[in-house]
Amino acid sequence: MILGHFAHVRPPYLVAQSDTLDWLAQAHARTEARQNPDLSLADQEALARKMHALLRRYGCPETRIKTRGVVIPDFTHQNWEAMELFGGTKDPLGPFVEERNCVLQKAGREACTALFPASAEPPAHLIHVSCTWYVSPSCAQERVVQNGWERETVVTHAYHMGCYAAMPALLMARGFLAGATPMERGGRDGRVDLLHTEFCSGHLQTHDHSPEQLVVQSLFADGSIRYSAFRDGSGLAAAAENGPATGLQLSTLHEIMIPDTLTAITWECSARGMKMGLSREVPALIAAHLDGFLEALCARGNRSKADLLRTAQFAIHPGGPKIIDEIQRLCGLAPEQTELSRIILRDYGNMSSATLPHVWELICGETGIPVGTPVVSLAFGPGLCISGGLFEKVGAR
Amino acid sequence: MILGHFAHVRPPYLVAQSDTLDWLAQAHARTEARQNPDLSLADQEALARKMHALLRRYGCPETRIKTRGVVIPDFTHQNWEAMELFGGTKDPLGPFVEERNCVLQKAGREACTALFPASAEPPAHLIHVSCTWYVSPSCAQERVVQNGWERETVVTHAYHMGCYAAMPALLMARGFLAGATPMERGGRDGRVDLLHTEFCSGHLQTHDHSPEQLVVQSLFADGSIRYSAFRDGSGLAAAAENGPATGLQLSTLHEIMIPDTLTAITWECSARGMKMGLSREVPALIAAHLDGFLEALCARGNRSKADLLRTAQFAIHPGGPKIIDEIQRLCGLAPEQTELSRIILRDYGNMSSATLPHVWELICGETGIPVGTPVVSLAFGPGLCISGGLFEKVGAR
Numbered sequence: 001m002i003l004g005h006f007a008h009v010r011p012p013y014l015v016a017q018s019d020t021l022d023w024l025a026q027a028h029a030r031t032e033a034r035q036n037p038d039l040s041l042a043d044q045e046a047l048a049r050k051m052h053a054l055l056r057r058y059g060c061p062e063t064r065i066k067t068r069g070v071v072i073p074d075f076t077h078q079n080w081e082a083m084e085l086f087g088g089t090k091d092p093l094g095p096f097v098e099e100r101n102c103v104l105q106k107a108g109r110e111a112c113t114a115l116f117p118a119s120a121e122p123p124a125h126l127i128h129v130s131c132t133w134y135v136s137p138s139c140a141q142e143r144v145v146q147n148g149w150e151r152e153t154v155v156t157h158a159y160h161m162g163c164y165a166a167m168p169a170l171l172m173a174r175g176f177l178a179g180a181t182p183m184e185r186g187g188r189d190g191r192v193d194l195l196h197t198e199f200c201s202g203h204l205q206t207h208d209h210s211p212e213q214l215v216v217q218s219l220f221a222d223g224s225i226r227y228s229a230f231r232d233g234s235g236l237a238a239a240a241e242n243g244p245a246t247g248l249q250l251s252t253l254h255e256i257m258i259p260d261t262l263t264a265i266t267w268e269c270s271a272r273g274m275k276m277g278l279s280r281e282v283p284a285l286i287a288a289h290l291d292g293f294l295e296a297l298c299a300r301g302n303r304s305k306a307d308l309l310r311t312a313q314f315a316i317h318p319g320g321p322k323i324i325d326e327i328q329r330l331c332g333l334a335p336e337q338t339e340l341s342r343i344i345l346r347d348y349g350n351m352s353s354a355t356l357p358h359v360w361e362l363i364c365g366e367t368g369i370p371v372g373t374p375v376v377s378l379a380f381g382p383g384l385c386i387s388g389g390l391f392e393k394v395g396a397r
Numbered sequence: 398m399i400l401g402h403f404a405h406v407r408p409p410y411l412v413a414q415s416d417t418l419d420w421l422a423q424a425h426a427r428t429e430a431r432q433n434p435d436l437s438l439a440d441q442e443a444l445a446r447k448m449h450a451l452l453r454r455y456g457c458p459e460t461r462i463k464t465r466g467v468v469i470p471d472f473t474h475q476n477w478e479a480m481e482l483f484g485g486t487k488d489p490l491g492p493f494v495e496e497r498n499c500v501l502q503k504a505g506r507e508a509c510t511a512l513f514p515a516s517a518e519p520p521a522h523l524i525h526v527s528c529t530w531y532v533s534p535s536c537a538q539e540r541v542v543q544n545g546w547e548r549e550t551v552v553t554h555a556y557h558m559g560c561y562a563a564m565p566a567l568l569m570a571r572g573f574l575a576g577a578t579p580m581e582r583g584g585r586d587g588r589v590d591l592l593h594t595e596f597c598s599g600h601l602q603t604h605d606h607s608p609e610q611l612v613v614q615s616l617f618a619d620g621s622i623r624y625s626a627f628r629d630g631s632g633l634a635a636a637a638e639n640g641p642a643t644g645l646q647l648s649t650l651h652e653i654m655i656p657d658t659l660t661a662i663t664w665e666c667s668a669r670g671m672k673m674g675l676s677r678e679v680p681a682l683i684a685a686h687l688d689g690f691l692e693a694l695c696a697r698g699n700r701s702k703a704d705l706l707r708t709a710q711f712a713i714h715p716g717g718p719k720i721i722d723e724i725q726r727l728c729g730l731a732p733e734q735t736e737l738s739r740i741i742l743r744d745y746g747n748m749s750s751a752t753l754p755h756v757w758e759l760i761c762g763e764t765g766i767p768v769g770t771p772v773v774s775l776a777f778g779p780g781l782c783i784s785g786g787l788f789e790k791v792g793a794r
Contacts, residue, residue, distance in 0.1 A: 096668035097494070131533075134557040136664040136779040141654060145780075150654035151693075155780075156565045159556040160531040168553045175572015184649055184697050252581055257538060257547035267533040271493035271668035296548075300581050382533040383542075383552075 001174045001229050002394060004247030005239045006361035008225035008354075009114045011069035011107070013076050017062040017218070023075055024059070024206075024217055025052040027086060031206040034092030051209065058211040059218030060349075064321040064342075068221035068349035070201040071107035086204060093207050094272045100202045101135065108139035108197050111224035115195060122149035123193035123228065124185075125176045129158045129169045131267065131352050132199045132274065140195055162267055162381030163317055165353035167389060169194055171253055173229040191239075192229040196354035198222060203273035212278045219320055220276075221349030225357045237396030245396040246364045248375055252301035253389045258289050261384040283322045286380055287330055293386050294331070297376075301390040308374055308390070314338045315359040317379035318345035327378065340366065363393060371395045398571045398626050399791060401633045401644030403758035405622035405751075406511045408466035408504070410473050414459040414615070420472055421456070421603075421614055422449040424483060428603040431489030448606065455608040456615030457746075461718040461739075465618035465746035467598040468504035483601060490604050491669045497599045498532065505536035505594050508621035512592060519546035520590035520625065521582075522573045526555045526566045528664065528749050529596045529671065537592055559664055559778030560714055562750035564786060566591050568650055570626040588636075589626040593751035595619060600670035609675045616717055617673075618746030622754045634793030642793040643761045645772055649698035650786045655686050658781040680719045683777055684727055690783050691728070694773075698787040705771055705787070711735045712756040714776035715742035724775065737763065760790060768792045 015023075029048035033039050039047070070076075074083045081087060084103060085095050116126075128140035134157070137145075141155045156176075158169045173192040180190065200220035205213060230236050236247045264285055266277035279285075298305040309331050316324050318341045328338045340362045348358060356379055363369055375391040412420075426445035430436050436444070467473075471480045478484060481500060482492050513523075525537035531554070538552045553573075555566045570589040577587065597617035602610060627633050633644045661682055663674035676682075695702040706728050713721050715738045725735045737759045745755060753776055760766055772788040 098665075098667045101665060134666060136528075136557055136559050136662075137654075137659050137782075141780050141782075142659055145654055145656055145659060148656075150656055150780075154565075154568070154652045155654075156568065157556065157558050159554065160533055161554050162533050168551075171551070171553065171576070172569055172572060175569060175574075175576035177572075177576070179568070179572035179575040181649055181697075183699055184651070252578055254581070255551045257542055257552075259542055259545075259547055262534050262539055262542060265533075268495075268498060269531060269666055270495045300578075302580055383538050383547075385534075385538075 001177055001231065001250045002233060002236050002247040003227055003229055003250070003360060004236045004245060004364065005228040006225065006357065006364060007115055008223065008358060008361065009111050011071045011222040013070050013073055014067050015070060015075050016067055017060070017065045020068060020075065021055045021059050021218060022052070023078065025055050026078060027206045028209055030080060030088055031092050034088050054209065055214055055218060058214040060215065060320065064345060065219070065349050066346050069223060071199055071222045072103055072201050075201065086206065094205065096271055097273060100273050101133065104133045104199045104202045105135060107199055108133060109142065111197050112139045112143040112195070115224065115226040116143050116147060118147045122147065122152040124153065124188070124190040125192040126153050126155045127158055127169050127172055127192065127194045128155060129165050129194060129196045129353050130198060131160055131162055131165055132203060133197065134159050139197065160267065162265065163319060163350070163352050163355065164379035164381035164385055164387045166196065166356045167253065167255065167379050167387035170250065170389065174250065177229060177231050189231050189235060191235055193226060194229065195226045196357060197224045198352040198354040200352055205272060205275065212280070215320070216276050216278055219350045221351050223348060223351030223354035223358065225354050225361065227357055233394060233396050240396055246371065247394050248360055248364065248391040249394045251390040251392065252297065254297040254300050255385060255387040256293060257383040257385050258285060261285050264384050265382040267382055282319070282384070283326045285384055286323065286386060287326050289386060290327065290330055293388065297388045297390060303390060308376055309333065312337065312374040312376045313363055313369060314341065315356060315363060315375055315377040316341040317356045318342065318350060319380055320350065321345065323380070369393060398574055398628065398647045399630060399633050399644040400624055400626055400647065400757060401642060401761065402625040402636045403622065403754065403761060404512055405620065405755060405758065406508050408468045408619040410467050410470055411464050412467060412472050413464060414457070414462045417465060417472065418452045418456050418615060419449070420475065422452050423475060424603045425606055427477060427485055428489050431485050451606065452611055452615060455611040457612065457718065461742060462616070462746050463743050466620060468596055468619045469500055469598050472598065483603065491602065493668055494670060497670055498530065501530040501596045501599045502532060504596055505530060506539065508594050509536045509540040509592070512621065512623040513540050513544060515544045519544065519549040521550065521587040522589040523550050523552045524555055524566050524569055524589065524591045525552060526562050526591060526593045526750050527595060528557055528559055528562055529600060530594065531556050536594065557664065559662065560716060560747070560749050560752065561776035561778035561782055561784045563593065563753045564650065564652060564776050564784035567647065567786065571647065574626060574628050586628050586632060588632055590623060591626065592623045593754060594621045595749040595751040597749055602669060602672065609677070613673050613675055616747045618748050620745055620748030620751035620755065622751050622758065624754055630791060630793050637793055643768065644791050645757055645761060645788040646791045648787040648789065649694065651694040651697050652782060652784040653690060654780040654782050655682060658682050661781050662779040664779055679716070679781070680723045682781055683720065683783060684723050686783060687724065687727055690785065694785045694787060700787060705773055706730065709734065709771040709773045710760055710766060711738065712753060712760060712772055712774040713738040714753045715739065715747060716777055717747065718742065720777070766790060
């Protein structure tokens with residue numbers, strides 16, 4: 001299976017991290033003030049300063065994230081009365097899920113329209129991946145019907161798995177390509193398209209000032225990306241309209257859970273959006289199991305771990321700045337081997353399951369990375385789950 | 398691929414449909430009364446009688462559902478002060494999602510423990526299917542870790558698709574069996590287990606008295622079931638501990654959406670549980686596209702439609718009583734060909750995606766249905782989506 005034909009849409013609003021940290025401090029302080037109407041103006045200002053200091057301490061710094069994209073205009077200004085969702089005018093605890101969903105639905109539809117033009121060739125399958133917004137029928141199903149593909153394209157949802165969800169989506173895509181009987185394929189080669197729509201910003205909880213929430217709120221961002229899984233290079237070549245097409249050929253996938261870490265990352269629905277639990281121990285817990293995981297991954301792929309550590313590009317889900325640093329240190333990698341994961345974190349933030357595909361897109365497009373370069377992909381999620389894959393950068397054949 | 402080794406757990410509480418209709422009438426009337434505290438006792442009694450009449454008119458009658466299983470004890474009594482969720486003591490509009498989830502989480506854990514004993518052989522994959530309760534890590538992931546399978550079993554979530562979700566889950570299972578490289582399989586044959594936990598009762602909305610909600614609330618029920626997908630009959634035989642094992646061998650799968658029906662069935666998250674939209678046109682819309690769908694399904698499976706209509710068992714998702722009657726009439730089937738779908742509806746209610754696997758289990762276990770009998774499976778969901786499969790009942794070889 002070869003991944004290629006990547007395309008992403010940036011969310012309509014790009015926010016500098018320094019502005020985000022300031023906005024979050026004000027939003028948290030306002031939420032607190034609304035619940036305590038007796039606070040004086042001086043108290044409120046002190047509260048905002050305190051929140052600012054907490055965000056400077058726990059939030060993701062501007063040195064690691066420069067810009068994040070969001071689908072909600074609220075984050076671009078501080079005119080609180082004019083906020084769509086987070087003005088706290090109706091309820092200081094923030095809007096209910098149904099109000100949030102209305103805004104996200106619009107964003108999901110826009111992303112689908114941009115990424116699946118009616119003129120495109122219909123895929124045999126479309127896997128819609130999201131951890132942050134579900135409605136059925138989904139925007140993917142809507143788009144398939146709008147494009148008249150309803151008899152040709154089967155939509156499958158891969159929802160609520162977490163940041164690592166691109167990996168189970170690849171598992172599904174590979175299976176869909178391999179599993180169909182010849183009769184079902186009707187002589188066609190098939191193509192599986194994958195779509196990630198992640199709208200983390202829709203789940204902001206400004207009434208929870210815990211350090212873990214400040215980490216989450218300053219780290220996560222919105223993003224939408226699509227790509228195709230082809231059976232072989234001829235599919236990749238056919239999909240490329242101009243110039244040389246490059247892709248990532250999958251060699252093997254592997255996934256484990258780490259015992260005794262069920263509460264380290266959690267993700268659940270609540271009345272006011274989905275809620276994340278994130279322990280500060282996560283980088284250390286992953287680090288402790290990484291070497292064994294890489295051994296098993298390389299054994300499955302029949303590759304030498306030492307060779308890969310020396311020569312591969314590492315597409316690491318940038319859960320946070322620490323995890324990339326920690327993996328680089330543990331594996332003795334050169335900074336260039338993890339640079340693209342850092343670039344995506346810097347320019348986009350953590351877009352949950354959409355992040356790793358952005359790194360893959362960058363690897364395919366980066367002419368400095370020659371065809372033939374091995375690629376190791378690593379992602380992490382609730383469980384704790386470590387999921388990985390071995391790939392090689394390929395050109396269309 | 399052969400499906401077998403079915404096992405289900407009935408929810409802890411079984412409720413007669415006549416009691417359900419009465420309970421719902423009282424619960425709806427109480428919700429209304431709590432929002433209008435000026436209502437006299439006589440007004441309240443009149444309201445209860447009105448709700449009773451509406452439920453007799455729109456609700457699923459006792460002639461079609463006799464018993465439903467639920468995981469929430471509230472439905473078994475009318476001591477409203479003692480209700481866990483639906484007493485309306487805190488908020489007449491009902492509990493928020495987080496309270497509902499606590500009750501459902503307990504039920505999910507109990508089902509997993511019963512269906513995946515620690516003594517079982519770990520599967521290579523476990524697909525957790527649900528449209529009604531998501532948390533990450535899931536009860537499936539928890540159970541895998543509890544059983545010490547965290548390095549052997551990969552859990553994948555198939556969430557928020559709708560009543561037809563058993564079909565995409567089969568698509569995934571077939572792919573997982575076919576897609577792994579020999580190196581990944583490590584010489585083993587692999588086995589994919591599937592788990593459905595559906596807790597529709599957790600999403601009750603007693604403040605919405607619309608006819609469609611009364612249909613939904615009197616029709617849907619809770620259910621949990623597991624089964625295995627084996628590569629071939631030897632896997633089925635190995636899994637059977639006593640007596641002859643039977644299974645369903647998959648020949649082909651097919652799925653389409655019907656244009657212009659995006660709003661006919663909807664399913665979305667809200668602050669007080671998930672909300673279903675269900676148009677009364679659904680049976681007619683499906684009926685209008687059924688023949689074309691069956692033609693395509695049979696062509697893909699290289700089977701004669703006429704033969705199948707004459708000889709096959711029809712495992713139809715019993716969305717409601719009408720859809721089974723309608724399909725039987727349209728296809729000119731004998732009542733015996735659809736009887737098992739009716740029996741599951743009668744004894745269990747509509748358990749969303751868990752329903753069709755209960756019908757499959759019954760077909761496998763029913764000695765009156767000989768090995769060699771063809772089976773046509775049909776399911777429906779948001780989109781509108783029609784999903785189907787051709788199977789044959791087989792014995793272990």
